[in-house]
Amino acid sequence: MSILVVGSVALDSVETPFGKADGVLGGSAVFFSAAASLLAPVQVVGVVGEDYPIEELRSSMNGRVDLSGLMTAPGESFRWSGVYSYDLNSRETLETRLGVFADFRPRIPANFRNARHVFLGNIDPRLQMEVLDQVEAPELVVCDTMNFWIEGSRDALLELLTRVDFLLVNDSEARQLAGEPNLLQAARWIQARGPRMVAIKKGEHGAILFVEDRVFFVPGYPLEEVFDPTGAGDAFAGGLLGYLASAGTTTLEDLRLATVFGSALGSFAVEDFSIRRFADLGPDEIRQRVQEFREMTTFEYGLSAAPQG
């Protein structure tokens, strides 16, 4: 079953302690698609300028992504450039040029409208609602957002949340949205506004999944070197929804495993610039990493065991 993704399609210029990449494939829809398409077919809706290397994008996705919803508009593509601190825990945006993305209004092609799985990348919540107005009967709507919309478009975001099944946010966004420093209480606050499921992304500290009153933790994958953190959150979303679309069900067990797949794909994303790490990533390598997550978190305990003291 195809996943519909609506988000930014951009050209990134990134500098990290490990090197530089200039004008490379980026944007939420691109990172999401590169990850999700390894698990399920993906349909992209977005806009690029006439300068965008669409053929490079197409070939990077190995034909697993339907780009027929990607419009080309007169003007420049969305460009972002930034530089990361030495420990990669913070970054400075050097420049954001919205280009044709400034006037983006998502138009979902007729043959995409029956999508069962929808990912609303991090764009204006009013546009995210316009996407939902155009899809027929999605089974699972997964949504990303950011501090910019939490501060500036709070009412629209809260209205959107009533139509969202699964919200993905990072820890500071969750706290800001709920006005609550305790993450558990912040997640409950969000769940009370609509989403049955919330995943809170904590970067190197992993992710927490909240499903109704259940809590599930996935650690950050311990990489010797993080090369470029850009896009990790969207690749996480891609792995998560890619797994759920592939499974076709959303039992608690599916949702847990989906969060691990998200963490696995996110961990691959940061191993190279742009979406390069996904180019030759095969199913065996993904399975192997998911298995490593299992080994890093599993312990045996019977209720009859210690303490004896």
Place this chain on the structure above:
Amino acid sequence: MSILVVGSVALDSVETPFGKADGVLGGSAVFFSAAASLLAPVQVVGVVGEDYPIEELRSSMNGRVDLSGLMTAPGESFRWSGVYSYDLNSRETLETRLGVFADFRPRIPANFRNARHVFLGNIDPRLQMEVLDQVEAPELVVCDTMNFWIEGSRDALLELLTRVDFLLVNDSEARQLAGEPNLLQAARWIQARGPRMVAIKKGEHGAILFVEDRVFFVPGYPLEEVFDPTGAGDAFAGGLLGYLASAGTTTLEDLRLATVFGSALGSFAVEDFSIRRFADLGPDEIRQRVQEFREMTTFEYGLSAAPQG
């Protein structure tokens, strides 16, 4: 088998967003003992002034802690006071009065010297070495330290590490000690200096256990309210070593479960001021919490499963 702990025995004055406690039982040896003694017998070596409420300490431990190594010296007990920020992620020390602790030289009583399990609480690494000089043939030496010693007593600390089996540090201390921002590499650096095992404590983000080349994660327990974070690290150490002393073995599986016990006892510590939460904590409640850690981290995955994509 008894655990020998050497560390501070103090009186704390703490202010958090949830309340204040003035002159309550505190110090690394006290938090450690309160937690560890729920799992195994504990022997304490430390010093207090004539003002210390030893009978209150004794009764708080329900007779499970041998206090015969606690010396009383003329003068005031070690007193610490601090105030926590609204989200409890940072704290300001208002006052530290070392009192009799300034001249502390650990003297291990003859009947404690055959201890198999030793916890070196966070004191001067030269004193930690003096402890090791006095014990006969410990099977497992677990050690805590802090930025103060990493900066000011680096050579002594590095010499100590060659005699330590298991180092406990928080993430910023691990990075500082190794001069390396990547935690995985920092842990490897520490392991190369002596300790076969390293546990890196990350507060609300949980803990990471490194055993030789294996990595194991435990999340932070999701509390609705953290009442007072003081002593969480020492209670973690107490749960960890308490479990290992109770098990009597240190297989990889024991070490993983010990880290979960540490996280469980640490999570209880923060639910009330001082060591109050341990007063009526029974084995069932501890087992139940360890079981919750298991439920929060377990997922099923067969290598033959998805991705199908």
